Amino acid sequence: MCGIAGLIHRGSTADIGSEMTSMLQSLKHRGPDSTGFALYGIPENNQHVMRFKVAEQEDMKSGFDIHRQVVERQKEVDGRLEYLGVRMVERGEATAYSHRYIFSYDGDMRNLADYVEDIEGVEILSIGHGLELVKDLGDAATVSQQYDLDGFRGTHAIGHTRMATESDVDIRSAHPYWAYPFSDVSVVHNGQLTNYWTLRREMERRGHRFMSNCDSELIAVYIADRIGDGEDLEAAMVRSVDELDGVFTYLVATSDRLGMAKDVMAAKPMVLYESDEFVGLASEEVAIRSVFPKEIETWDPYHGEVKVWQA
Amino acid sequence: MASLDHKSHDMGLHAEQLAGRTQQRFFSATEEENFTYPWSHEVDFRLAEEFDADTMTATEINLKIRELMQNGVGTITVRNPRARHGVGVGILNRLNLKFEGSLGYFGCGLVDGPNIHITGRVGWSCAENMMAGTVVIDHNAGSTFGAAIRGGDLVCRGDVGSRTGIDQKGGTILIGGRTGAFSGFMMQRGRMIVCGDAGKNLGDSMYDGTIYVGGEVEDLGVDCVPGEMTDIELDWLTAKLGMYDMEPACGIANMKKFVAGKQLWNYDNLEPSEKKLVL
Numbered sequence A: 001m002c003g004i005a006g007l008i009h010r011g012s013t014a015d016i017g018s019e020m021t022s023m024l025q026s027l028k029h030r031g032p033d034s035t036g037f038a039l040y041g042i043p044e045n046n047q048h049v050m051r052f053k054v055a056e057q058e059d060m061k062s063g064f065d066i067h068r069q070v071v072e073r074q075k076e077v078d079g080r081l082e083y084l085g086v087r088m089v090e091r092g093e094a095t096a097y098s099h100r101y102i103f104s105y106d107g108d109m110r111n112l113a114d115y116v117e118d119i120e121g122v123e124i125l126s127i128g129h130g131l132e133l134v135k136d137l138g139d140a141a142t143v144s145q146q147y148d149l150d151g152f153r154g155t156h157a158i159g160h161t162r163m164a165t166e167s168d169v170d171i172r173s174a175h176p177y178w179a180y181p182f183s184d185v186s187v188v189h190n191g192q193l194t195n196y197w198t199l200r201r202e203m204e205r206r207g208h209r210f211m212s213n214c215d216s217e218l219i220a221v222y223i224a225d226r227i228g229d230g231e232d233l234e235a236a237m238v239r240s241v242d243e244l245d246g247v248f249t250y251l252v253a254t255s256d257r258l259g260m261a262k263d264v265m266a267a268k269p270m271v272l273y274e275s276d277e278f279v280g281l282a283s284e285e286v287a288i289r290s291v292f293p294k295e296i297e298t299w300d301p302y303h304g305e306v307k308v309w310q311a
Numbered sequence B: 001m002a003s004l005d006h007k008s009h010d011m012g013l014h015a016e017q018l019a020g021r022t023q024q025r026f027f028s029a030t031e032e033e034n035f036t037y038p039w040s041h042e043v044d045f046r047l048a049e050e051f052d053a054d055t056m057t058a059t060e061i062n063l064k065i066r067e068l069m070q071n072g073v074g075t076i077t078v079r080n081p082r083a084r085h086g087v088g089v090g091i092l093n094r095l096n097l098k099f100e101g102s103l104g105y106f107g108c109g110l111v112d113g114p115n116i117h118i119t120g121r122v123g124w125s126c127a128e129n130m131m132a133g134t135v136v137i138d139h140n141a142g143s144t145f146g147a148a149i150r151g152g153d154l155v156c157r158g159d160v161g162s163r164t165g166i167d168q169k170g171g172t173i174l175i176g177g178r179t180g181a182f183s184g185f186m187m188q189r190g191r192m193i194v195c196g197d198a199g200k201n202l203g204d205s206m207y208d209g210t211i212y213v214g215g216e217v218e219d220l221g222v223d224c225v226p227g228e229m230t231d232i233e234l235d236w237l238t239a240k241l242g243m244y245d246m247e248p249a250c251g252i253a254n255m256k257k258f259v260a261g262k263q264l265w266n267y268d269n270l271e272p273s274e275k276k277l278v279l
Helices: A016-026 A065-084 A109-117 A140-146 A196-205 A215-228 A233-243 A285-289 B058-070 B231-243 B272-278
Strands: A003-009 A034-041 A048-053 A087-095 A098-104 A123-128 A131-137 A153-162 A186-193 A246-253 A257-262 A271-274 A278-282 A306-310 B044-052 B073-079 B096-100 B112-118 B132-137 B153-156 B169-175 B189-194 B210-213 B224-227 B256-260
Touching: A003 A016, A003 A186, A003 A246, A003 A257, A016 A034, A016 A140, A016 A153, A016 A278, A016 A285, A034 A140, A034 A186, A048 A131, A065 A087, A065 A098, A065 A109, A098 A131, A109 A123, A131 A140, A153 A186, A153 A246, A186 A215, A196 A215, A215 A233, A215 A246, A233 A257, A233 A306, A257 A278, A271 A285, A278 A285, B058 B073, B169 B231, B189 B231, B210 B231
Parallel strands: B044 B073, B073 B096, B096 B112, B112 B132, B132 B153, B153 B169, B169 B189, B189 B210
Antiparallel strands: A003 A153, A003 A278, A034 A131, A034 A153, A048 A098, A048 A123, A087 A098, A123 A131, A186 A246, A246 A257, A257 A306, A271 A278, B210 B256, B224 B256
């Protein structure tokens, strides 16, 4: 089933960490397997934030060796970043297997991502100026507390509560997906894509990499591919409604925009609230109500509808 | 918009009469004689209670409504339902019920008899399987609005999502604004009135029933064809919309009518054994 949510503050910042936690916790019944956040903070001058993991949560229960391996993998990441000429600003550790680095880097981001992910067990969750992507097993409150997301200030965010149907219960298959290798682009999705393998093979022939077998990752890769060809976000999303087959509603966020697209059957739910200051979207209105307790006017976007908002 | 070439009278599409259970508004608080279940509670509409649902669960809200009905309260106001799911369901009783706020999914489902007023919005599948009574929503509604309703009036003054009246088996659905794709999908009986526009595949695979649209129709679904409006229908539309102070921008006289073409396989009158031979 899955639940998705998005919010954007127009022209201001807020505690989007707490807001998204409330929204996703309200959608917990739609998917208890994992929860993910893509939060867009306030970028520092030319600095990148990289969120990455060196193991799955489940791996940490698999014996003693893994604890040595995650330390070695992190050291290897550090070594490779240093080799590439990255100027490290801050190293943070959210969990034993998940890290947050802030650095400056003028080189090619795809090279950096490929070089880092070449290390066994290492996966970059996101790289961005403002984007910080956090996902783990458990409900929103658990993940938010684990990664200390309350008080995270920013302009916009998307999130996901997952009910695993066609791929594993692990961080790799959790949403959101970063649209590798583009800074600050992330995707969450509710639905099933029926032409997943056809499009995946096409994307792989075009040089894109997939980290999971989750159909939602395809949307992130698809959007990245279109943006890479110079297409505008909204145009790419409009095209996706024709080219992605199946039932879906998905949200995309970039450094300063938030977009939603719904399939031509309008088979997956989405409720929308829009005002001059704030836009909130969720699979269920109860999520929007969790941050807007007063009476508000909401509606369902229609079949094939694509909308994009500016921060 | 599909071609208007076909004359619905020529195609024999006017068998359904504007009479019978689906055309009635079953319950009025002022009337003495009304249909009730033998186990329904005797309520007094002059007895009014209200409560704040802000911190209550859906189950607690529903149990509170039931408890008040058992105590003979006939007019109940629920404040702050906060878009909770499955609220106001399974009420098989005369009752005046008002929700001050919005409901989530499956609000007011499986009801038979109450008059319900929702001042906010409703989520997916509002009034699913409603048997009788009225449910009136002041703002918008989500998809599968009035799925499989069998009677009563279901009214949304705003816009409605997709698949409105899917599998509708009776009653009347009234929409003040627009309705989404696949409205009237597999409709079997009853009437749907859309004052605004209708999305694509209107009336797809409908077996019977009638859809009236005031605005533009994106396109018609399989076996849904334009019908010819009669005077009796115009009178009925005027009366029915007037009950809820609704009117399409184009005027009732300019509304369009859509019915089942009845050309699908299920109308071929073949016996199952004959179908096997054909297949």
